Amino acid sequence: SQQGEEDPQALSIQEGENATMNCSYKTSINNLQWYRQNSGRGLVHLILIRSNEREKHSGRLRVTLDTSKKSSSLLITASRAADTASYFCATDADTGFQKLVFGTGTRLLVSP
């Protein structure tokens, strides 16, 4: 079963616009990770945010984490057509061993 839900399920924007994806989860976590998947391809790790962190940046990516609301958001600024992909959040619950539980994913389409 999946840990959480991502919102929206699909997002269509123009190049240069910002894209925001949200992720909600159910249990306490050790960390939360965001991955990108191009159609039918492997999962590419984007960023990891620990439970004691509130915000993290990596290039055009900004991730926030609100453990009180059990939610995270991924912001991609100045989007490009190459950002077109599915984006997944994955939580690593605080169980003493690593086991990522993935959300349902957001399909992002960036049009030129």
Next chain:
Amino acid sequence: DSGVTQTPKHLITATGQRVTLRCSPRSGDLSVYWYQQSLDQGLQFLIHYYNGEERAKGNILERFSAQQFPDLHSELNLSSLELGDSALYFCASSGSTGNRNTIYFGEGSWLTVV
């Protein structure tokens, strides 16, 4: 390139058959994970091995088994295959360098059961 290598990339087989998927983790990574991605179930955690020992089991069917060898590569064995086993199977690894919690995924093995 994540450094995780999976073979084969694509596989088509008949119902009732058995297949083996192979994974080479990133150099030095002791942890290997297997995930299944299907249209109806999404990305599901199957099993985790650490340095040859099973650490955690997820939604792995009894018809499926895995192992991690002394050289740290891993194999996922799928037997008595059913149409519903058609999916993208990912191997992932973690632990050697950088952020120890980051899990790196291979490109996956596409399994089609006909």
